[in-house]
Amino acid sequence: MSKSRLVPYLEALFAVVVWGGSFIATKIAVGQMSPVAVVWLRFAMGIPILGAAVFLRRQFAWPKPAEWGYFALLGFIGISFHQWLQSNGLQTAQATTTAWIVSTAPVFIALLAWMVLKERITLVQGFGVGVALLGVIVVVSKGNLGNFFAGQFGVIGDFLIFISAINWAVFSILSRRGLKEHPSTRMTFWVMTLGWLITSVAFFTQGGPAQLPRLDSRGWVAMIFLGIFTTGLAYIAWFDALATLPATQTGAFLYIEPLTSMVVAALILGEQVTWASLLGGAVILLGIWLVNRE
Secondary structure, three states: OOHHHHHHHHHHHHHHHHHHHHHHHHHHHOOOOOHHHHHHHHHHHHHHHHHHHHHHOOOOOOOOHHHHHHHHHHHHHHHHHHHHHHHHHOOOOOHHHHHHHHOOHHHHHHHHHHHOOOOOOOHHHHHHHHHHHHHHHHHHOOOOHHHHHOOOOOOHHHHHHHHHHHHHHHHHHHHHHHHOOOOHHHHHHHHHHHHHHHHHHHHHHOOHHHHHHHOOHHHHHHHHHHHHHHHHHHHHHHHHHHHHOOHHHHHHHHHHHHHHHHHHHHHHHOOOOOHHHHHHHHHHHHHHHHHHOO
């Protein structure tokens, strides 16, 4: 493989590995600041990097007057509310469990596309949806299916993360309209910016600036990772890969993300790699593959 062909594969790999580590960094950060403060600081760091990429690639353009409300809605759903769900969820949910649950988002995207956009869903894809959800049950119940069916979903954080996966599917479906008229990098920049501005209201009204000194060196490393790498550089690398590689090949890299989270969580947070997370994770990946296969 030539160097020019290798670069997009490395960019895709970089993005999913960084995103896999984001759950660990978030869990560290929310142990020292409120979830709102973590979300605000993360995007305050990442948005300028993404904005610089938009300018350097000569993709900058102001949204049309009729698009401001649409982008603001996407910013609330995909940034403010979505990151609030995940940051609050990670206060009690394990990073490993979070990564496996979040990985099911493509399943809910397929379901919503079928329900709302009337896209066709095959029998195999429908089976894949059921398989993926079964995997989630195994992961959150830690293998004790009896507790799950008795109404014990897991910790409250697991429930919030599960809602975030569905919420991301809603965001993805709603984003399709804008992506037909805007490059991915530009649209992401505006959605992030407006979502960050919405989060700023909660950040300043809740005394957010006073929380920043609470971060110790470990917390600042986590926030720099979230802001610069996860929110800035990883998105740029991912969009570069998408522009070069077939969507199917690029999407396949997402299977690596929860595996990365599991390894990093074990090394940094000391989370145990259990048979339930391995088995449930494998079942989830099988379900996602069945949903996305041609």
